[in-house]
Amino acid sequence: EADIYQTPRYLVIGTGKKITLECSQTMGHDKMYWYQQDPGMELHLIHYSYGVNSTEKGDLSSESTVSRIRTEHFPLTLESARPSHTSQYLCASSRVFGEQYFGPGTRLTVT
Amino acid sequence: GNSVTQMEGPVTLSEEAFLTINCTYTATGYPSLFWYVQYPGEGLQLLLKATKADDKGSNKGFEATYRKETTSFHLEKGSVQVSDSAVYFCALVSSNTGKLIFGQGTTLQVKP
Numbered sequence: 001e002a003d004i005y006q007t008p009r010y011l012v013i014g015t016g017k018k019i020t021l022e023c024s025q026t027m028g029h030d031k032m033y034w035y036q037q038d039p040g041m042e043l044h045l046i047h048y049s050y051g052v053n054s055t056e057k058g059d060l061s062s063e064s065t066v067s068r069i070r071t072e073h074f075p076l077t078l079e080s081a082r083p084s085h086t087s088q089y090l091c092a093s094s095r096v097f098g099e100q101y102f103g104p105g106t107r108l109t110v111t
Numbered sequence: 112g113n114s115v116t117q118m119e120g121p122v123t124l125s126e127e128a129f130l131t132i133n134c135t136y137t138a139t140g141y142p143s144l145f146w147y148v149q150y151p152g153e154g155l156q157l158l159l160k161a162t163k164a165d166d167k168g169s170n171k172g173f174e175a176t177y178r179k180e181t182t183s184f185h186l187e188k189g190s191v192q193v194s195d196s197a198v199y200f201c202a203l204v205s206s207n208t209g210k211l212i213f214g215q216g217t218t219l220q221v222k223p
Contacts, residue, residue, distance in 0.1 A: 004154075031209075041149070041198050041216040048210065059210075090154050098143050098204030098211060102154030 003027060006091050006103035013081055014111055021076045021106045023091035032074040033100065036060060037088040049074060081110040113138045117201050117214035124191055124221050132186040132217050134175075134201035142203040144168075144177055144184040145211070149198045158186075158199070191221045 004025040013019055025032070034047040035058075045058030049068040063085070064078050074093075078085055088107050092100040118133040136144065143162045147155040159168030164179035173188045184201060201214040 006154075041218070043155075043200070043213045043216075045210060050209075092154070097209035098145055098160070098202075099157055100155075100211060102156065104152075104154050 004091065004093055004101050004103040006089075006106050008106060009104060010107050010109075012109045012111065015080075015082055017081050019078050019081055019108070021089055021091075021108070023074045023076070023103060024072050025074075025093040025101070025103075026072060027093060027095070027101065028071060029093035029095050029101070030071065031094045031097070032068065033092040033094075034058070034064075034066060034074070034076050035090040035092065036062065037090055037105070043090070047076065081108075083110045086110050113142070113203060113205050113212045115201050115203055115212055115214035117199075117217050120198075120216075120218040122217060122219050124219070126193055126221055126223055127190045128221075130186070130188040130191045130195075130219065132199055132201075132219070134184045134186065134214060136182050136184065136201075136203050138182075138203055138205075138212075140206045141179070142206055144175070145202045145204070146173070146175055146184070146186050147200040147202060147213075149200065149216075151197070155200065191219070193221045193223055195219060196221045 007022045036044045044060035046062040047066040049055045091103040094100040114137045145160045146158040148158045149155045159170040161168040161177035167176045198216045
């Protein structure tokens with residue numbers, strides 16, 4: 001059973017606030033990913049990490065930032081939330097390229 | 112570059128009907144291919160995979176065969192259930208970067 005957790009599951013926040021979306025996994029996977037999922041369900045990779053202290057931007061430009069200080073933890077931060085950031089955010093981890101385990105997602109609404 | 116194209120949805124079927132969701136890909140080399148499923152309110156789950164030409168991946172009654180000659184990986188199930196209602200994503204892993212390249216997703220609705 002894959003164990004990857006995201007908190008909060010739902011978040012409604014005002015414009016300009018700083019937010020951090022949490023993602024943790026207990027599988028010891030070295031690779032972790034953040035995706036943004038639009039209402040049409042399409043997935044966009046926004047950040048990824050292949051190990052501690054290693055992070056890369058994904059294919060979709062994002063104003064968010066990430067950090068990877070511990071293997072199990074890969075938080076995503078928005079310094080100043082805007083309505084255009086309203087979306088579903090999915091975190092994933094893997095040991096083998098392609099075989100990713102996804103968390104349940106955080107649905108973010110910025111008012 | 113690498114890309115994945117899926118048939119547009121939604122696909123609406125009656126229970127026990129036969130399911131096909133088409134998926135074709137463009138890639139350099141011989142990528143591994145995947146189908147993921149996303150049930151309502153959840154993250155994605157790996158459904159099945161195939162790593163080389165003519166491989167057949169299967170799980171939970173779903174099957175897909177890696178066809179190099181047609182660059183396809185169509186998902187099939189002989190008899191769908193209401194509980195199969197979900198969004199299905201075809202994907203390949205880039206041999207250059209290790210990143211998953213997803214199709215746009217196909218919504219399946221199964222009616223009793």
